Amino acid sequence: MTSPSRPPPGSRLPSRSAWGSVLPAILGGSLILLFLLPLLALVTYAPPEEILQEATNPGVLASLSVTLLASGIALALSLALGVPLGYLLARRSFRGKPILHSVVTLPLVLPHLVAGLAILLLFSPASPIGAFAVRLGFPVFETLWGVVLVMVYVSASYTVLSSELAFRAVDASVLEAARSLGATPGEVTASVTLPLAFRGIVAGALLSWSRAVSEIGGFLILAYAVYPSSLYPGPVTSPISVYIFNLYQLGDLKGAAAVSSLLVLIALALFLAVRFVEGRGALPWARGDLLP
Amino acid sequence: MNGLLVRGLETQLGNFLLGPVDFELRPGEVLAVLGPSGSGKTTLLRALAGFLPAPAASISLDGRPLAILPPEERAVGYVPQGLGLLPHRTVLGNVVYPLEIRSRPDARTRVQTLLKDLGLDGLKDRYPRTLSGGERQRVAMARALAAEPRWLLWDEPYAGLDLGARDELLDLLGSTLETHPLPTVIVAHEPAVAFSLGRQFLLLQAGRQRFQGSLEELRRHPPNAFAARFLGCQNVFSREELERHPASRLARELRPLAGPEGIALFLRDMRLGTGEGPGTWPFTLRTLLPDPDGWLLRGDSEGLPLRIHRPEAPGPLPAPGTGLRISLPSEALLRLGGPGATAHAPE
Structure with a gap:
């Protein structure tokens, strides 16, 4: 007996579910190949021993340290400043909100060389703000702080917009119910809003971090070289993207591929670690139950 | 007066104006709020719970003024539309939430009793998304009662439930209100729910209070077509x-x-x-x-x-077109x- 959900034998029409999954799988699969094949070409170009050698090269380590340190600070700043802004955009109505939205989106559409130039003009030691920053001990031009500033500028929008979406997705009736059950607005934020928006905020933070590490345009203007400053004792180096670009410019394609592979592996390890921690529910604020 | 007294409640949500609304409820009395969609029923409940400003309103419970208090201090068991269950907490986590907030030492005992009373004992480790509509309603009820409220606000109880689950929950809410005789305001879309729980009725139309009184008074003086249809008239x-x-x-x-x-x-x-x-x-x-x-x-x-x-009667049915x-x-x-x-x- 033929199952009613299947087309009759001999039917020339493929079932709807076949069309519904085969076509997207072919199209989507092509894109996945486009993502993966260049990476495969990259990580197989330099032999593993060269990748290992680069991992112990002091020049690469200095560049990686500067990049990871700066991206960590930039991420912390993006979260500290961006999540509250995302909350305001999601939960409050105020005059000028559409304009604020445009301002938040602006760094995403601006060529990053232009962003670097703009930051340079504002923070160059010759400008009043730049001179003030130097006096405060935060010189920007060709320092770690410059790298952080560029990173925040080009990446924090992802944190803001993802947080906004995440806060917007929290059902207002859930928040009202929590308040009527005796929770103050602060307690509702800590026990309901943040846990529910947590995944969206983490997703935005990951995007921000990735964007910050992959930045190069702004660095070419503002932080091509990174000189020692308050947070970075030296030696003189450059952000990893600039370092790889320099190797490529000098014709060391194997070296550029090896350092790039190292960066890919670090990024992959971080992404897997976040997924693992998230999947196990090991972050205390991602859990809901305080009683067993 | 013992019970809930509401006088001159007016509020605004965007361009929508609600009020003035006036009513009083004795302990254990249930007020069913009726009205067509968009008439302001949910807005009324949110204003009573303190989520919408009602500066001119006088709301008092057992003589204690409530209108000046924030929502968390109104001691109200508010169940919003959609129930407002915390999706990241289990059934137990939801029901214990109001007691955790108050750091109550007897939280565990109290919650276990409530879960047992409402037949939720076997579901305590489940998350809301894995529950049926009726089970979710019972969790919302247990959580509202765990907060030891002094009055209840319930927006559309039994929305989306099948008839069996609805009747079961009507019985459960009826018996719960007997054990916890609190002034209760419910928004009721279905006559069956309104008439089985409500002893007082308040009818809203486009934000205005058109009627407040008993079922007998509503039957004697139906204020509009909506009330007539709610009472069962099909020719209006x-x-x-x-x-x-x-x-x-x-x-x-x-x-x-x-x-x-x-x-x-x-x-x-x-x-x-x-x-x-x-x-x-x-x-x-x-x-x-x-x-x-x-x-x-x-x-x-x-x-x-x-x-x-x-x-239904013996004999042939008249055919369409027949003059009667x-x-x-x-x-x-x-x-x-x-x-x-x-x-x-x-x-």
Whole structure:
């Protein structure tokens, strides 16, 4: 007996579910190949021993340290400043909100060389703000702080917009119910809003971090070289993207591929670690139950 | 006064204005808030719970003013539309939430008792998304009661439940209100829910309070077409609609009897027959539809559309197109919107 959900034998029409999954799988699969094949070409170009050698090269380590340190600070700043802004955009109505939205989106559409130039003009030691920053001990031009500033500028929008979406997705009736059950607005934020928006905020933070590490345009203007400053004792180096670009410019394609592979592996390890921690529910604020 | 007293509650949500709303409820009394969609029922509950500003309102519970307090200090068991369960917490985590907030040492014992009373013991480790509609309602009820509220606000209880689950929960809420005699306000879309729980009724229309009183008063003085339909009338005519059928003798007879909001004819009291005589009107049958205890006959009286109930009875059913006669005893007619609700039947 033929199952009613299947087309009759001999039917020339493929079932709807076949069309519904085969076509997207072919199209989507092509894109996945486009993502993966260049990476495969990259990580197989330099032999593993060269990748290992680069991992112990002091020049690469200095560049990686500067990049990871700066991206960590930039991420912390993006979260500290961006999540509250995302909350305001999601939960409050105020005059000028559409304009604020445009301002938040602006760094995403601006060529990053232009962003670097703009930051340079504002923070160059010759400008009043730049001179003030130097006096405060935060010189920007060709320092770690410059790298952080560029990173925040080009990446924090992802944190803001993802947080906004995440806060917007929290059902207002859930928040009202929590308040009527005796929770103050602060307690509702800590026990309901943040846990529910947590995944969206983490997703935005990951995007921000990735964007910050992959930045190069702004660095070419503002932080091509990174000189020692308050947070970075030296030696003189450059952000990893600039370092790889320099190797490529000098014709060391194997070296550029090896350092790039190292960066890919670090990024992959971080992404897997976040997924693992998230999947196990090991972050205390991602859990809901305080009683067993 | 013991109980809930609300006077002059007015609030605004965007361009929508609600109020003034006035009512009072004694402990254990249930007020069913009725009204068409968009009439302000949910807005009223949110204003009572403290989520919308109502600066001119006087709200007091057992003589204690509430209107100046933030939502978390109003001691209200508020169950919003959609229930507002915390999706990241289990059933136990949801029910214990209000006690955790207050750092109550007896939280565990109290919650275990509530879970047992409401039949949720076996579900305590489940997340809301894995529960059925009825189970979710019970969790919302348990959580609201865990907070030891002094009054209850419930927006659309039993929304989206099948009839069996609804009746089961109606019984459960009824018995819970007997054990916890609190002033309770519910938004009710279904007459079955409103009439089984409500002892007082408040009817809203476009943000205005059109009625507040008992079921008997509502039956005697239905303020508008919505109230008549909620009471079970299927033939409701505005004055304009009666005017639009000048050829209908019945419409002409009903016109002077109609109140400011029109007139309603109760199905169950309309009689169907064939004999001509005083007090009877022509009825042309168009379609027959089965209903739970007989047939619903749809047709018109010289153009005025009518629905008539015919109980299940032996004998052939009239065919569509058949000319019949109907009679209207005085109890079948209800004036809408004016004093002295029951009209006299036309002779």
